[in-house]
Amino acid sequence: MISVFTRIVRGEIPAFKLYEDDLTLSFLDINPAARGHALVIAKPELPGLLDLPPELVSAVALTTQRVARAIVEALKPDGFNVIQNNGAAAGQVVFHYHVHIIPRWEGDRLVKLWRSGTMSMDDLRAVADEILAHI
Ligand code: 5GP
Numbered sequence: 001m002i003s004v005f006t007r008i009v010r011g012e013i014p015a016f017k018l019y020e021d022d023l024t025l026s027f028l029d030i031n032p033a034a035r036g037h038a039l040v041i042a043k044p045e046l047p048g049l050l051d052l053p054p055e056l057v058s059a060v061a062l063t064t065q066r067v068a069r070a071i072v073e074a075l076k077p078d079g080f081n082v083i084q085n086n087g088a089a090a091g092q093v094v095f096h097y098h099v100h101i102i103p104r105w106e107g108d109r110l111v112k113l114w115r116s117g118t119m120s121m122d123d124l125r126a127v128a129d130e131i132l133a134h135i
Contacts, residue, residue: 009041034104060097
């Protein structure tokens with residue numbers, strides 16, 4: 001089954017496009033969290049970050065910076081979030097790789113993605129060691 005984003009790439013579904021090149025496409029999110037909430041997708045239909053070859057990781061990052069700069073210049077937010085969900089547990093709904101750019105204004109009602117926790121130095125070292133074994 002083809003993704004809704006592939007259908008946008010093919011022009012089968014309308015979208016407010018912001019930028020396009022051979023590897024990436026950016027357009028407004030249809031259900032925006034804020035005015036100017038944009039998506040940047042990799043054109044090939046790959047589900048998540050770990051599925052992307054290096055050239056697509058780079059291409060999406062460059063398009064994200066380009067579109068974020070345009071959003072900042074046009075809308076003058078106080079800041080912006082770049083968020084990318086991988087897997088249903090992380091909130092991913094469309095399994096076609098994409099990055100969210102969400103403009104933020106002081107006092108807006110959006111919530112932070114996490115609450116800061118605490119961890120002992122021993123536990124921090126242990127988790128670092130687990131990850132380091134795979135770097
Ligand atoms: P996810 O939760 O997968 O990271 O985010 C998927 C995003 O895609 C959602 O914010 C949703 O509003 C957006 N979206 C889903 N379908 C469409 C569509 O047909 N057009 C556009 N422009 N955005 C869509």
